[in-house]
Amino acid sequence: MTGPLIDYHNGIYAFDAGYVRPLLAAIHMIESDGRAAFVDTANFEVMPQALAALEARGLGPEAVDFVILTHIHLDHAGGAGVMMEAFPNAKLVVHPRGARHMIEPTRLMAGVEGVYGQERARKMYGKLIPIAADRIIEARDNTVLKLGSRELLCIDAPGHAKHHIAIVDRQSSGIFTGDTFGVSYREMDVNGRPLIFPSSSPIQFDPDEMRSSIERMLSFKPDAVYLTHFSRLAPPAELGGKVLDLLDRYVGITLAASDEEDKTAAIRDGLIRLLLDEARQHGCKLPDQEILDIWHLDLELNAQGLAYWLEAQDPG
Numbered sequence: 108m109t110g111p112l113i114d115y116h117n118g119i120y121a122f123d124a125g126y127v128r129p130l131l132a133a134i135h136m137i138e139s140d141g142r143a144a145f146v147d148t149a150n151f152e153v154m155p156q157a158l159a160a161l162e163a164r165g166l167g168p169e170a171v172d173f174v175i176l177t178h179i180h181l182d183h184a185g186g187a188g189v190m191m192e193a194f195p196n197a198k199l200v201v202h203p204r205g206a207r208h209m210i211e212p213t214r215l216m217a218g219v220e221g222v223y224g225q226e227r228a229r230k231m232y233g234k235l236i237p238i239a240a241d242r243i244i245e246a247r248d249n250t251v252l253k254l255g256s257r258e259l260l261c262i263d264a265p266g267h268a269k270h271h272i273a274i275v276d277r278q279s280s281g282i283f284t285g286d287t288f289g290v291s292y293r294e295m296d297v298n299g300r301p302l303i304f305p306s307s308s309p310i311q312f313d314p315d316e317m318r319s320s321i322e323r324m325l326s327f328k329p330d331a332v333y334l335t336h337f338s339r340l341a342p343p344a345e346l347g348g349k350v351l352d353l354l355d356r357y358v359g360i361t362l363a364a365s366d367e368e369d370k371t372a373a374i375r376d377g378l379i380r381l382l383l384d385e386a387r388q389h390g391c392k393l394p395d396q397e398i399l400d401i402w403h404l405d406l407e408l409n410a411q412g413l414a415y416w417l418e419a420q421d422p423g
Contacts (some may be wrong), residue, residue: 200244275324330342
């Protein structure tokens, strides 16, 4: 693994996927009665870390019952094919809107190439491996998975993407939120306090749906949320309120850019100002450029997603 296995002492573990840079993407492993599930998969390079996580718990590949995707953006789903090849007993769990793209990933890869460019996309994600339909569970709202003695409740969680689910683990009072609850990087922590921001990346961002999804997650009164970017955060109620406040500010920045010739650039500039202001209020002492380097990819994708949403609001 690129770092130690993080043990949350409740049957939930996390490790750094080694995707793009350290502390960008966490993969979570849930263990119950000798059975295991992975939540999100990063990209095709994930297997050494995943196998090491299992070995650290005294488990082998045959112990994996589920590979669960919060959604099919490839920083979450790009390694699904290699995991499913390695774990003979596993079922892939994915939103019904995402299942067909896991069975036949050609269009999914083409979409990613449209965002990143072909060369960069293929370097990041390699060749996507199709997954047989009979190994896929379509996780409709309120689908329950049995993992050992644990029950994992899958709920529809749109806002970041229409093919997004969240996974409620009542045993730990935790929720695996993918990107719908936001993004928080550990480099920005101040005295253990996290800084969190919404993720509005293209092309299905919807602020109203995101608000509803976050409020629904909070209705479970979780003790913690487990973000893919990056792992466990608490207390969720306070952090959720912050995300909702920032969501409104995202919308304000976007609407203010509606008359700009380059809307994406104007939105990105607004997001940069918001990020730096929030970082300083949070007490972060990192230089501005280091903060922007940490958030570079998010700033670009969030601005694109907000611009796409703005264009969709135009009735013309």
